[in-house]
Amino acid sequence: MSDASAVSAAVLDDLRQESEELDLLVAGLNAGGWALPTPAEGWTVAHQIAHLNWTDEVALLAVTDPGGFAGKAAEAAAAPETFVAEAAGEAVAALAPDALLVEWREGRARLQDALRAAPPQAKYPWYGPPMSVASMATARLMETWAHGQDVADALGVTRKPSTRLRHVARIGVRARDYAYFVRGAQPPAEQFRVELRAEDGTTSVYGPEDAAQRVTGPLLDFCLLVTRRAHRDDLSLRAVGPDAERWLDIAQAYAGPPGKDRPRKGER
Template sequence: MAANVIDDLEAEQLRLESVLSRLVPADWLAPSAAAGWTIADVALHLAQTDEAVAATVHGDGNAIEWQRLGSTVDEAMAALVAADRTDPAVVFDRWRAARRACVEALRAADPGQPVRWVTNWIKPRTLATTRLAEHWAHALDIATPLGIDYPDTMRLRHIAWLGHSTLPYAFRLTGLPTVPVFCDLTAPDGSSWQFGDPAAENVIAGDAGAFCRVGAQRLDPEASGLQTKGPYAAEALRVLRNYAAV
């Protein structure tokens, strides 16, 4: 994971802010690609979770009582959005303030001191990486249904790193053997990103954007065009997620 992940998180937030700033009122109330949520709901979710980042980095625990709101994190997030809906202009202003507070908190945090996030303890730079993954995925949820171009950038390297790094966690969650996986991915500029041991028996190869989308559950593995080799490579691709755990 590159040292400038917080800078790249801020850059991704700025790109999303540029998209949101151009929306007309009807766009905000249009369905997003996140099931059951409007565009405004997606922005509200990002505001709520960016606020939670600042709170947890500053020592206020999880900031959001996840378990009180639902039996799963997804249920909790849906309940939080449903309880907090308001005018889209208010949502936009709230997110802009929250995303700045999030970045400021991450920059000021002790890089060696883990913080609590959802059910895990992770270091601030890993948390920044999960926030980058979250903003990128939800930006797709906003841009795609509105027909707005949102091309892949080299910032995806952080997200690809996260997906590969959390494969052991994904294996454990699903009861699969924790086996080494080598990823040979093609970056947006055509260069190669490699993660893991090249001698590993299990290999995933192909487009980095597709790999990140599979990890974000925005693309079915079978439709990704990614190639797998080895006894557990296809299973690794199936359980791949951009988890907030390393």
């Protein structure tokens, strides 16, 4: 197995585990549980799972039929309101809970199979930059974790941070410049140093050691920030330098518009 294949397989294993953990949260819910509102305005638990199902299906299309994906991307650009409704999974969210759960399980299994069979170094189109198998799997893991956080918040569940958070942090760091571009701003030319502490005592480090612009803090808090699942004021992240300070206000790990910031604790 090549190095690229091994990396892709490892990320896909983590993606499967992340999905299975979320599956355990929702599998036993009754109809009322699926209808609970989540912190995302207008989205219930069912919408969160339906969105993950929709994104898995679109990712599958990008891998197996890039031309077909290009057509959907063009439709999205031409009719953004329709795209938003599709992305929210409105049609799938209306399914009975058992049917929705089956849709999501089968869809993510199809994507797993396609990504494992795909050449690991190939590039596939996406709404942001084209992605390799490992990058596609990392993006799916990031989104699964983020929407899983919305579900956990709706259910009043505190999830134990896993080592899989390193994938979320990595894509958040790599998407630094995108956060500026999506806001019509020019990113800083110099690299930042990012040092993130996990609960097991390990540290994830990115960027040159002598960088003037720095971000430090808990790994979990950084992941909550770059997925925009918590207000910065509620997180223990420290920025050194004006550019790093600005980045923490706009950082995002996902493609597309930033959306609304989450309110501070006590303002909800």
